[in-house]
Amino acid sequence: MTAAIEVADLTVSYGDVLALDGASLSVAAGRVTGLIGMNGSGKSTLFSALMGAVRPDHGTVRIGGLPSSAARRGGLVGYVPQAEAVDWAFPVSVRDVVMMGRYGRLGTTRRAGRADHAAVDEALARVELTELAGRQIGRLSGGQKKRAFVARGIAQGAEVLLLDEPFAGVDKRSEATIVRLLRELASAGRTVLVSTHDLHALPALADEAALLQRRVLFHGPVGEALAPERLALAFGVTPVHSATPSVTPVHSATPSVTPAHQATPSVAPAHRATPLATGEHA
Numbered sequence: 001m002t003a004a005i006e007v008a009d010l011t012v013s014y015g016d017v018l019a020l021d022g023a024s025l026s027v028a029a030g031r032v033t034g035l036i037g038m039n040g041s042g043k044s045t046l047f048s049a050l051m052g053a054v055r056p057d058h059g060t061v062r063i064g065g066l067p068s069s070a071a072r073r074g075g076l077v078g079y080v081p082q083a084e085a086v087d088w089a090f091p092v093s094v095r096d097v098v099m100m101g102r103y104g105r106l107g108t109t110r111r112a113g114r115a116d117h118a119a120v121d122e123a124l125a126r127v128e129l130t131e132l133a134g135r136q137i138g139r140l141s142g143g144q145k146k147r148a149f150v151a152r153g154i155a156q157g158a159e160v161l162l163l164d165e166p167f168a169g170v171d172k173r174s175e176a177t178i179v180r181l182l183r184e185l186a187s188a189g190r191t192v193l194v195s196t197h198d199l200h201a202l203p204a205l206a207d208e209a210a211l212l213q214r215r216v217l218f219h220g221p222v223g224e225a226l227a228p229e230r231l232a233l234a235f236g237v238t239p240v241h242s243a244t245p246s247v248t249p250v251h252s253a254t255p256s257v258t259p260a261h262q263a264t265p266s267v268a269p270a271h272r273a274t275p276l277a278t279g280e281h282a
């Protein structure tokens with residue numbers, strides 16, 4: 001059976017910075033997979049490659065058997081960006097954002113029809129944002145914003161959903177809603193790849209995890225990925241033998257590259273092309 005996501009020997013560099021170095025990953029449909037790695041390990045770059053928004057130096061990316069750009073054009077891939085990648089001042093409502101998930105399906109009139117409005121209503125209800133549908137997107141809490149973007153992916157009917165740090169700055173209720181939704185989507189056969197620093201959330205969220213450090217060091221069941229020696233490998237530290245995995249000291253010990261990444265346009269043309277990071281026009 002064709003894997004939902006198939007990354008083979010992927011190498012991506014920005015000038016002389018090697019962001020991915022021979023990364024390979026195969027994800028079956030109907031699974032939630034956590035993507036774990038320290039700052040700068042290449043998680044966002046992998047998402048950009050999955051959306052066809054960066055050109056690999058080497059290697060291939062396939063989504064449902066298609067090259068990533070074709071998969072994105074066909075609406076197969078939904079993307080929930082990091083909060084920093086979105087222009088929250090953009091004058092659109094929550095409902096407008098969710099409707100963007102339908103753009104690829106609108107006919108030549110570019111007019112939303114009854115089915116589009118129904119899909120948007122249903123997606124808003126599933127993320128519990130019906131009552132806030134008319135509000136400007138920037139005037140939501142961090143968790144509500146994430147839920148709005150998850151709703152966009154649901155309305156789009158994306159087979160593969162990519163979420164970049166969906167729990168960063170998110171309240172517990174939103175986190176629980178998002179986890180529940182992602183599990184439901186996977187049960188219905190969708191494929192979900194989630195990057196997160198929150199290792200505590202991982203067992204409830206994901207079926208499996210991939211540890212990334214420019215290449216995929218390990219990919220397998222969450223329990224095995226969280227073994228101290230494996231985490232140590234991914235985070236480059238001595239194993240900490242404790243019952244609950246903690247990444248905090250490791251994470252905070254590694255310098256964050258996020259601002260550089262956001263400030264440098266070449267990593268994510270998808271982010272720049274539209275203020276709301278649809279990933280559809282790169």
Ligand SMILES: Nc1ncnc2c1ncn2[C@@H]1O[C@H](COP(=O)(O)OP(=O)(O)OP(=O)(O)O)[C@@H](O)[C@H]1O
Binds near residue numbers: 256
């Ligand atoms: N546009 C760019 N120009 C130059 N280097 C870049 C660019 N974007 C990312 N990098 C570098 O590529 C490497 C991988 O970055 P990437 O953003 O993919 O990592 P990440 O795992 O998503 O990090 P974080 O957890 O901080 O979001 C880092 O060394 C980063 O500094």
